[in-house]
Amino acid sequence: MVTDSQGSREMAVKARSASRALQALRSEDRVAILNRIADSLEQHEQQIMAENAVDVAAAGGTISDSLLQRLVLKPNKIHQLADGIRAIAKQEEPVGRLLSRLEVAEGLVLDKVTSPIGVLLIKGGKEATRSNALLHQLIVDAVAEVAPGVGRDLIGLVTSRHEIDELLKLHDVIDLVIPRGSNQLVSYIQAHTKIPVLGHADGICHIYVDTAADPAKARRVCLDAKVDYPAACNAVEKILVHDSLVGEQLNSLVKALQDAGVTVHGGERAAAALGLPPAPSVRHEYSSLDVTVELVGGLGEAIDHIHTHGSGHTECIVTEDQAAADDFLRRVDSACVFHNASTRFSDGYRFGLGAEVGISTARIHARGPVGVEGLLTTRYLMRGTGQAVEKDKGVQYTFKPLPLS
Template sequence: MDSMDPSREFVTNVKRIIVKVGTAVVTRADGRLALGRLGALCEQLKELNSQGYEIVLVTSGAVGLGRQRLRYRKLVNSSLADLQNPQYEIDGKAAAAVGQSSLMALYDTLFSQLDVTSSQHLVTDNDFRNVSFRKQLSETVKSLLALKVIPIFNENDAVSTRRAPYEDSSGIFWDNDSLAGLLALELKADLLILLSDVEGLYSGPPSDPNSKLIHTYIKEKHQGEITFGDKSRLGRGGMTAKVNAAVCAAFAGIPVVITSGYGTDNVIKVLQGKRVGTLFHQDAHLWTKVKEVGAREMAVAARDCSRRLQALNSEERRNILLDIADALEANETLIKVENDADVAEAQEAGYEKSLISRLALKPGKATSLAKSIRVLADMEDPIGHVLNRTEIADGLILEKTSCPLGVLLIVFESRPDALVQIASLAIRSGNGLLLKGGKEAKRSNAILHKVITSAIPNKVGDKLIGLVASRDDIPDLLKLDDVIDLVIPRGSNKLVSQIKNSTKIPVLGHADGICHVYVDKSAKADTAKQIVLDAKIDYPAACNAMETLLVHKDLSSKCTGLLYELIMELQQEGVTLYGGPRACSLLNIPEAHSFHYEYNSMACTVEIVDDVHAAIDHIHRHGSSHTDCIVTENHEVAEIFLHGVDSAAVFHNASTRFCDGARFGLGAEVGISTSRIHARGPVGVEGLLTTRWILRGNGQVVDGDKGVIYTHKQLPLQIQL
């Protein structure tokens, strides 16, 4: 089961529930009963009843059902002359009287089939003016709930004395939504669930694709911003009535959830703490205030700290990295304990082996990470480099210099070692950093964050690196395009796509790591075997592992073909093979469902191609522009491949596993980018920098360019002393 949403944790203390079902849920568009929806609702209530919840049901639908039955009866009894006369509107009170018996008969039948007993309670607005009635109502319901009976309430429209019960909104209650709210107060319910024909309250018309579901309603935030739709097609409520009832109940201390009655398990999901529908809660404004301010404050604090970091000299920034490396080694045992706990929990939860592999920090990993940080510390300081010097005019010198981007938001999954790499790169490049790791690495990330930030001096501030606690904070952070300068997602295709579609902030990263090794006809057998095996089995869960093996058709001869040797080597190592159309028939292996597939495990796809051009075409059609390799002794063919494959990294006679920031000499990597913005391939320090222009003069002014003689002369980068 998914983890409980923090804003819904109150459901663990819920026992007595009021469930209100509207006319649009009870009936179909033609006015007939929606038997499937009602059946699903009754099954949910039966399950909750058996779990010990006390259920009270408030139902609409009598008027709509009665009107449908009376129209049918009038049609059956009409003469031809009657049918030619204008039809008059059927009286609502008569419709309510006729429809109520049909509605209750259905509930009784459905609940009886589920071995549940229900009871009927028709009430009017005037009844609640009587204190004795209210007291007796509470006592009766209390007795029924003790017997595990489900009381079913409905407004008795047939005998209501209100002047215009279908328009009048005066009195103690005025429709079944307000009745449900009133009963929640009278019966001291722990939760009110209002079932509608839409998922909840939206920021605009539900039919508008730009409208977004509001998960938590904040009166101060959303009142006046919401455009309510029309009322129910058959009832007299609609979303406005539901929101009014929900606000009143929530203000009185009873949480309310408005959600769809069309879902077969939405009531159960609400009780499981799932984030369905729209929640109304008296403390919701406090949650949102803390959450919104927290996200912005975290980003602003990271920016402030990054500016203090930039103000340090190069040696001081270097020493911070060295202190972090020492701290990691000193706390290696503690880090391993927390990581082991994460791995054990992931195994118990049944996570995939590839994820657990990425999650686990192997013995000596802290020392390895510390070594990488020291390499990074000893690299030339990247901040303040003069990239270009130009004399604009006499005595007017322009410099283009390197500088930090500002604040980075990194969302990563599974790999806690990524936190260390990213943090060290951010410090070396002078950037502030916000980190959100996967919940499966919660303990590992927390201890690594603590160790790293404890090594940051007070004159910079430990808020230079913020650790985002919940994934629910991410949507708020993605809105902060005025504070956060770059988002780097490291994880699944789904994660990357979601982030790209949810923010105006530039996004750098890669979705898939579908890497190819193409073995050309001139390849040496030993070289090909060595590269193919390393690319696949050295670390199958890595994004730079081989996922597709392409082999030249001339190597597929059954007698002497290198293809068969490669297949045997892979299978002996335990690699599961899938084939393209040509390979699967020749090698008798299962056909791959798709060439565009990242296994992240001991499996790969094999296909036979005609030549290097066919290999390039295959890579362009099915690859992900990550890393692709050719194995060949023909240098002309190699050059065709190296210049023809449009990927972030293209290799000749070298394993795809070399595509890594540390192996490239970047010290570490913040991720691998397949996008075509300022950084591509493994992204190290340089990918986290931008530029600024510095102009030095001695009093010059433009003055319409009248007195300026432009020279635009390139100058040496280093000033001659």
């Protein structure tokens, strides 16, 4: 009899073995797998959407509106996913790419090459059970069809909270956890594993409207950052406005937001100055058509506010003052920092990564939208002619950089 813990370990061990088989394939075989997965997603689009609709219906009333919106597959999403996978297939081969070559000593050459991190545990919320099951089936079917030697064990499907708890104990087999779901899920995983966790629990993004902002640009950027997809982690949650703009320009921005259906809350200063309802707290993630507006005395105060109350996700400055913009981009310590562009651009697809497994506010090892490059580490390959260290007496070190080709 196999216990749950034994089953979880077996799943992870099989995934590691299959991942090594995948890494050993020719580059063109891995490309063929990706293209087959993309084709399969498009061929089964209606089935995927139907399963997602069942998930959404079952989740209604049991989860927050913001999480429900994240669960819903929007029209054309499957084609976007397929296009992203094909974009990855067209990229330069990421595995085994030569990064540096060094002559350590005569006849002794050291290469630094890219390598996959290893086994990943990617966990979404239980609300997507049916959608995930179908996507898992389509992907492993495609892998097995193109590369039988890799097989279906490359990706295991986790279906219960107990399995997650068991997998989180397997720090000797699993190399990285990427949680995709609610803040509560991310926080739970971060607190219950020794495995490195890549992700973010909060998405408290800011826009600072500088005194030198173009009013039309400020309205367009702020509206898009809030209204385009309010439940997204890269939607703006707080707009900081230079206090010199109190009056017609700020009133115009607030009215534009309200006309778009946004409930505008005021920070401590803005609530009093503009008669706005007070924000729930100084650090609040709405994930809905709500936003906080707060007044600041200048660039330095805006940056301090972001560092004190933000989550390190994505921040933006709207200004025509290039020096102020450069200062903001240099000093703000967040994963993504923009000038005159909506925070909604903070996305793996929009960054040209092809696809995204998550957005990380951590500092090790990947930060910001994480695509293929963020799932790589490095290895060293040394080629010699029989050298021995012999307490370094028998080696004349040269440490000479060599051309990569």
